[in-house]
Amino acid sequence: xxxxxxxxxxxxxPGESLRxxxxxxxxxxxxxxxxxxxxxxxxGLEWVSTILESxxxxxxxxxxxxxxxxxxxxxxxTLYLQMNSLRADDTAVYHCAKGxxxxxxxxxxxxxVSA
Amino acid sequence: DVxxxxxxxxxxxxxxxxxxxxxRSSQSLVHSDGDTYLHWFHQRPGQxxxxxxxxxxxxxxxxxxxxxxxxxxxxxTLKISRVEAExxxxxxxxxxxxxxxxxxxxxxxxxxx
Numbered sequence: 153x154x155x156x157x158x159x160x161x162x163x164x165x166p167g168e169s170l171r172x173x174x175x176x177x178x179x180x181x182x183x184x185x186x187x188x189x190x191x192x193x194x195x196g197l198e199w200v201s202t203i204l205e206s207x208x209x210x211x212x213x214x215x216x217x218x219x220x221x222x223x224x225x226x227x228x229x230t231l232y233l234q235m236n237s238l239r240a241d242d243t244a245v246y247h248c249a250k251g252x253x254x255x256x257x258x259x260x261x262x263x264x265v266s267a
Numbered sequence: 268d269v270x271x272x273x274x275x276x277x278x279x280x281x282x283x284x285x286x287x288x289x290x291r292s293s294q295s296l297v298h299s300d301g302d303t304y305l306h307w308f309h310q311r312p313g314q315x316x317x318x319x320x321x322x323x324x325x326x327x328x329x330x331x332x333x334x335x336x337x338x339x340x341x342x343x344t345l346k347i348s349r350v351e352a353e354x355x356x357x358x359x360x361x362x363x364x365x366x367x368x369x370x371x372x373x374x375x376x377x378x379x380x
Contacts, residue, residue: 187369189316197308197316197359199369211367247315252363253306257315 161261174231174248182226190244273372290360
């Protein structure tokens with residue numbers, strides 16, 4: 153059974169940084185692309201970033217480009233999202249998802265950016 | 268970027284009755300490989316999204332057969348043949364034919380009348 157467990161969320165002030173993790177199990181992590189999708193409170197789904205299987209290619213939404221960095225550790229089956237220069241509009245639940253098609257999703261971790 | 272537009276945004280339904288959600292894309296979602304990368308997701312309150320349908324009409328494992336997807340080009344539909352209580356929540360369409368970015372519809376909230 154595929155399991156995705158996010159962690160690392162919390163309350164930070166504008167301009168600060170946070171690193172999210174997503175521990176994956178139940179599938180061959182190194183063989184799949186992985187994505188981050190966020191959901192602001194009461195809002196819909198917004199794609200944030202995707203990394204290809206071996207980590208050689210990464211893609212970002214314009215809203216986070218230059219501030220967020222996605223990476224994956226295939227030896228640890230873990231996906232990461234380094235978030236710098238956080239803004240109030242980055243406040244959301246951040247879900248990791250298997251693949252580009254959203255095969256499976258984690259419950260998410262809440263990031264709140266507020267002074 | 269491909270814009271995905273869902274309708275309606277709110278859908279009150281009667282238990283046991285059919286329901287239908289429309290998703291339209293700003294350009295054809297037919298990929299150069301011939302496939303159409305349009306998928307449907309369901310998110311119950313307080314839960315993570317779950318994919319129901321992939322590539323227009325393929326049901327994911329464990330998805331009841333009362334759910335069906337259809338469409339082509341720019342017009343797609345998710346149908347529920349007989350709504351059950353567990354079907355409440357928000358439904359999203361998503362495309363990855365032309366990405367980045369992956370783009371989602373606004374979501375359709377299904378509730379029981």
